[in-house]
Amino acid sequence: MPNYIFELSDKVTRRSVSYNNRFGIKIAADLYLPKDFDESKKHAAVIMGAPYGGVKEQGSGIYAQNMAERGFVALAFDPSYNGYSGGEPRHLSSPDLFVEDFSAAVDYAGTRPFVDRNQIGVIGMCGSGGFAISAAQVDRRIKAVATISMYDISRAQASGFKDSFTEEDRNRILDAIAEQRYADFEGNPPALTDRGAPIGFDENTNPIGREFGEFYSTPRGYHPNSITQFTVTSSMSFMNFPLLTYIKSISPRPILFIIGEHAHSRYFSEDAYELAAEPKELYIVPNAGHVDLYDRTEFIPFEKLEAFFTENLK
Numbered sequence: 018m019p020n021y022i023f024e025l026s027d028k029v030t031r032r033s034v035s036y037n038n039r040f041g042i043k044i045a046a047d048l049y050l051p052k053d054f055d056e057s058k059k060h061a062a063v064i065m066g067a068p069y070g071g072v073k074e075q076g077s078g079i080y081a082q083n084m085a086e087r088g089f090v091a092l093a094f095d096p097s098y099n100g101y102s103g104g105e106p107r108h109l110s111s112p113d114l115f116v117e118d119f120s121a122a123v124d125y126a127g128t129r130p131f132v133d134r135n136q137i138g139v140i141g142m143c144g145s146g147g148f149a150i151s152a153a154q155v156d157r158r159i160k161a162v163a164t165i166s167m168y169d170i171s172r173a174q175a176s177g178f179k180d181s182f183t184e185e186d187r188n189r190i191l192d193a194i195a196e197q198r199y200a201d202f203e204g205n206p207p208a209l210t211d212r213g214a215p216i217g218f219d220e221n222t223n224p225i226g227r228e229f230g231e232f233y234s235t236p237r238g239y240h241p242n243s244i245t246q247f248t249v250t251s252s253m254s255f256m257n258f259p260l261l262t263y264i265k266s267i268s269p270r271p272i273l274f275i276i277g278e279h280a281h282s283r284y285f286s287e288d289a290y291e292l293a294a295e296p297k298e299l300y301i302v303p304n305a306g307h308v309d310l311y312d313r314t315e316f317i318p319f320e321k322l323e324a325f326f327t328e329n330l331k
Contacts, residue, residue, distance in 0.1 A: 069144025
């Protein structure tokens with residue numbers, strides 16, 4: 018049985034569901050519904066994407082459960098090649114695949130008889146924030162987008178943290194990936210990146226790594242499917258395909274960017290906010306860091322999310 022990092026609320030029901038995306042990969046998901054749900058009526062739906070390296074039994078499940086408590090149909094899914102979703106080799110990632118996973122979730126939600134197809138929104142956490150925005154750029158069925166502690170994975174892979182890579186850095190990384198492709202092609206198990214959330218961290222660990230480690234590598238957020246590693250060769254596609262090129266085209270559909278005051282990733286949301294057209298809002302959570310918004314319910318502004326989707330999914 019999957020080990021959820023949170024207790025199931027007595028105000029909701031949770032159903033394990035699955036469906037295929039357009040690549041034919043079976044996606045594993047959890048459907049959360051209010052306890053006294055009337056399936057004879059049409060309801061608004063919110064789709065939850067997990068952080069890059071996360072799974073539905075962690076933060077995205079917490080968000081889906083809380084949105085269901087507030088009356089929404091809520092779906093949390095595992096990305097392709099990760100978690101309980103299908104795809105080989107395991108732990109592969111790709112911008113096209115991970116963006117498609119959001120549209121596949123819309124396919125599923127929009128074909129449920131109790132969901133209003135004109136009332137579907139998405140929430141993307143961390144890396145899924147960028148994927149959710151990218152999906153909304155081309156999938157106009159998505160009527161409203163909220164991001165939580167957003168990471169633009171393509172920008173981070175191509176340019177480094179706070180755009181710190183030089184051209185020499187980029188070329189060195191690409192050369193290493195190219196050599197790894199030969200090794201993978203010749204039948205070796207695909208090499209994985211280092212853990213984004215280190216095990217055995219201490220005060221000397223990089224602060225960003227330690228922040229992720231305190232969640233993914235401790236009982237607070239640990240899940241065996243969430244190893245915070247991807248195939249090394251996955252980085253090549255992210256370095257070549259930016260995610261937010263057409264962010265202005267989402268308008269007049271609204272975007273809500275939610276970020277912690279002290280988040281190391283704050284610049285991703287601030288820059289995306291500047292790029293986006295109206296209507297848009299940047300909401301800063303006081304005293305919160307990046308990972309605080311994964312599971313610390315005392316920081317997560319669920320009332321803000323409820324108001325945003327109630328207003329914009331109608």
